[in-house]
Amino acid sequence: MTAPRVLVANWRDTSHPSGGGSERYVEQIARGLAERGYDVTILCPRHENAPGDTVADGVTFLRRGGMYTVYLWAMLITVLHRPDLVIEVQNGLPFFCRLVTRRPVVMLVHHLHREQWITTYGATVGRFGWWIESRVAPYVYRRSQYVTVSETTRAELVALGVDATRVAVVPNGLDPVPATVTPRSTVPTLVAVSRLVPHKRLEHAIDAVARLRARWPALRLDIVGRGHWRDTLEAYATTLGVADVVHFHGWVDEQTKHELLARSWVHVIPSVKEGWGIVVMEAAAHGVPSVAYRSAGGVRESIQHNHTGLLADDPDDFVADVELLLRCGMLRVRMGGEGRRFARRHDWDESAAAFARVIDGVLATPVRERRPVPA
Structure with missing residues (x-):
């Protein structure tokens, strides 16, 4: 046949x-x-x-x-x-x-x-x-x-x-997650893995750093990915006075991406819309909870609210959710464990x-x- x-x-x-x-x-x-x-x-x-x-x-x-x-x-x-x-x-x-x-x-x-x-x-x-x-x-x-x-x-x-x-x-x-050698960071670290384009709204991640920095002076944000919006985002970080703690890694290979995820405390994905958000599952596989917007569509399913991450309703809520996960290590550990189990269900x-x-x-x-x- x-x-x-x-x-x-x-x-x-x-x-x-x-x-x-x-x-x-x-x-x-x-x-x-x-x-x-x-x-x-x-x-x-x-x-x-x-x-x-x-x-x-x-x-x-x-x-x-x-x-x-x-x-x-x-x-x-x-x-x-x-x-x-x-x-x-x-x-x-x-x-x-x-x-x-x-x-x-x-x-x-x-x-x-x-x-x-x-x-x-x-x-x-x-x-x-x-x-x-x-x-x-x-x-x-x-x-x-x-x-x-x-x-x-x-x-x-x-x-x-x-x-x-x-x-x-x-x-x-979900692709097989490679073994990583990077331990969890000793300083509060956010990570965003995304194309650098307007509708990914990475400005909201930078806003979160700027608003939380006074209470979290060691806070840093790793932005992984490439796109034409990078210059705009770098200028935005400079305008908000956080360019020294917002690190643009550009395109990286899969192993490096997973090392960056593994060392992070919280993964942020402030997109306008996502069909699912594969990186949410990759972060979960490393025990890293995600914060996204409830209105962004498919993340309402890739993130199990209050179990593997948090879904925010507006920018203020987004920042509050990020800070909650930074402040409460027990919550991060619990969500990280549930995230690992949830990620294993996807093949x-x-x-x-x-x-x-x-x-x-x-x-x-x-x-x-x-x-x-x-x-």
């Missing part, structure tokens, strides 16, 4: 300078599908770090176009290659492959981007982008299967009109198996049931 051919259309890969948790999820799922006998190809754009077309862990990577033209390439490759199934990773915008194929299309949505549209592109373009994401996409893909990583995003999709029976939840897994192989079950169900659906409802 010929292996089902699956095309995954994504706007970037893990080698991209802005690659993050979403891309890691896609590639881990793709590897898991390949291990289960699928013929998997990921289409993503070229970029300065791109090695060209490659095959890794049984997955073919086609790199075509750029940040915007990759959307046209996705439709072209769909027409030329005629895959048995297309997985579109909707990071704000769909690829609209549904318009050029009668084969099934699965929509993978990590989270919705209502706030990010405005933050990144301004009011006019942002409203247009949100209109496409919230109105056009649900209509075009009204007969397609959706997959998301959290019940929170599932509920948000349903609120946009997506049929609840067509939304499956396949949570993130990429189980996530890939769940995703494969979704795909198998879609491929087994009679073609007539996939036809869109007449306009």
Whole structure:
């Protein structure tokens, strides 16, 4: 029997300078599908770090176009290659492959981007982008299967009109956590691992340091990651008078990242929105509780409030939660232990198996049931 051919259309890969948790999820799922006998190809754009077309862990990577033209390439490759199934990773915008194929299309949505549209592109373009994401996409893909990583995003999709029976939840897994040699820091240390972009709101982490420094003079913040917002963040730390205790590490390898997590007291993730937040689980695996905003979506599930971390309702609450964890060592230890146990429950192989079950169900659906409802 010929292996089902699956095309995954994504706007970037893990080698991209802005690659993050979403891309890691896609590639881990793709590897898991390949291990289960699928013929998997990921289409993503070229970029300065791109090695060209490659095959890794049984997955073919086609790199075509750029940040915007990759959307046209996705439709072209769909027409030329005629895959048995297309997985579109909707990071704000769909690829609209549904318009050029009668084969099934699965929509993978990590989270919705209502706030990010405005933050990144301004009011006019942002409203247009949100209109496409919230109105056009649900209509075009009204007969397609959706997959998301959290019940929170599932509920948000349903609120946009997506049929609840067509939304499956396949949570993130967790890579094996490497052994670390760095002991917990003797001084209060916060850590943030993130792309340095506006909607990650790392200013809130810097604010916390500035507001707490008088009571915690040894407090420091490690910021790990890269992005175009770094200069702005460095200037912000200087303006608040905390540049000497806010350390920007830039991009680091996996081992270094885990050493930095292992030595920290508290992990902070003040993003506007997160589909899940893989780094929350990585911090938990080292016994480090996280603080995030309740409104940020998927973190309401990757962080078990009052058990593996704390969820804040506003900036004042965020700072108060950080200080509570700094002040109460017993609470940190308890949450750290619960976090380790929670992290052990997440495995990429189980996530890939769940995703494969979704795909198998879609491929087994009679073609007539996939036809869109007449306009």
